[in-house]
Amino acid sequence: MNSEELLKTAVDALEDIKGYDIDVINVAKITSLFEYIVIASADSTRQAKSLARNVEEKAKAAGGTVYSVEGEQTGEWLLVDLGDVIVHVMLPAIREYYNLKALWSR
Numbered sequence: 486m487n488s489e490e491l492l493k494t495a496v497d498a499l500e501d502i503k504g505y506d507i508d509v510i511n512v513a514k515i516t517s518l519f520e521y522i523v524i525a526s527a528d529s530t531r532q533a534k535s536l537a538r539n540v541e542e543k544a545k546a547a548g549g550t551v552y553s554v555e556g557e558q559t560g561e562w563l564l565v566d567l568g569d570v571i572v573h574v575m576l577p578a579i580r581e582y583y584n585l586k587a588l589w590s591r
Contacts, residue, residue, distance in 0.1 A: 486547060486548045486549045488521060488568075488569035491544065491547075491549050491567055491568070491569060491570045492509065492520075492521050492570050494543050494544055494547045495523055495543070495544060495565075495570055495572050496523060498539045498540040498544070499523070499525045499539070499540060499572070502532065502535050502536050503532070504526065505525070505527075506524075506525065506526040506580075507523065507524070507525045508523070508586050509521060509523050510522045510524070519568065519569050519570065519571050520569045520570065521569065521571070522570075522571050522572075522573065522585065522589055523570060524573045524575065524585055525572070525573070525574050526574075526575060526576070526580055527574055527575070529576075530560030530561060530576070531560070533560045533562075533574045534557060534563065536563070536574045537554060537557070537565050540565045540574075541554055541565055544567050549568075550568055551565065551566070551567060552567070552568060553566040554566070561575070561576050561579050562574070562575045562576070562579045573585060
């Protein structure tokens with residue numbers, strides 16, 4: 486599965502469960518570790534966990550590999566590592582505080 490297919494699968498999975506404010510950032514020119522960062526917002530920790538779980542399940546079903554899921558204990562910021570695509574699901578306050586979009590956009 487190439488990175489563009491993986492990216493589409495991840496974004497579709499987020500949209501399925503009403504993830505919002507979804508940003509896709511191509512970071513291939515900044516780092517060689519991965520190609521895309523996806524940042525999405527959730528209204529509650531329960532929704533954030535569901536979004537991350539849905540990304541994980543849809544990626545696996547499409548033939549992708551899930552290397553890691555972090556942040557499930559608190560649910561305020563979850564990271565799903567799909568290799569070439571890194572998905573961040575965040576509550577709005579956490580997203581605003583860390584401002585990953587500004588950090589990775591150049």
